[in-house]
Amino acid sequence: MVYQNDPRIKKERPYLAKYGCAFTSLAYYREKYQGIPWHVDGLIAAWDAAMRVGVISGDLNGDGDYDDGGECEIQNWTALCNILGVHLRNVEGHFAIDDPLVKGNYIICAWFNPRTDYTHFVVGTHRPVEFDPIAGGSVTVKEGFPLRNGLRVFQRLS
Numbered sequence: 736m737v738y739q740n741d742p743r744i745k746k747e748r749p750y751l752a753k754y755g756c757a758f759t760s761l762a763y764y765r766e767k768y769q770g771i772p773w774h775v776d777g778l779i780a781a782w783d784a785a786m787r788v789g790v791i792s793g794d795l796n797g798d799g800d801y802d803d804g805g806e807c808e809i810q811n812w813t814a815l816c817n818i819l820g821v822h823l824r825n826v827e828g829h830f831a832i833d834d835p836l837v838k839g840n841y842i843i844c845a846w847f848n849p850r851t852d853y854t855h856f857v858v859g860t861h862r863p864v865e866f867d868p869i870a871g872g873s874v875t876v877k878e879g880f881p882l883r884n885g886l887r888v889f890q891r892l893s
């Protein structure tokens with residue numbers, strides 16, 4: 736699997752490297768469950784396509800970067816699934832670990848590290864997580880905890 740902090744991605748798409756955790760956690764589904772591996776070029780192309788059509792928000796305040804509030808955020812999860820070619824459909828809302836909808840569906844989960852104040856999406860709600868989009872494992876998962884109501888739920892379409 737390609738990681739969001741892959742050296743080429745860091746160089747060529749720094750905002751994907753910085754903010755692409757949920758994006759990469761969704762992309763992982765294709766490689767793991769549909770058997771279609773990712774390469775850097777394909778992941779970058781999907782990121783660019785999502786930015787181009789506004790499925791991931793762009794430079795909202797027009798200051799030339801993507802670091803401000805609401806920027807580089809996923810606007811339409813199911814549309815992103817389609818761009819990534821993952822056979823999933825988003826269930827609207829934020830869910831807790833004990834929600835009945837969580838069972839049997841594909842889940843990505845926001846973890847929070849109070850020390851760094853970072854939030855980071857991965858596949859998994861307990862350590863060791865199934866997939867962490869940071870190669871070698873993120874500090875957020877090492878030190879932090881899954882946020883209550885931090886789950887995003889996706890129904891498998893095939």
Ligand SMILES: [Ca+2]
Pocket residue numbers: 794795796797798799800801802803806
């Ligand atoms: Ca901006």
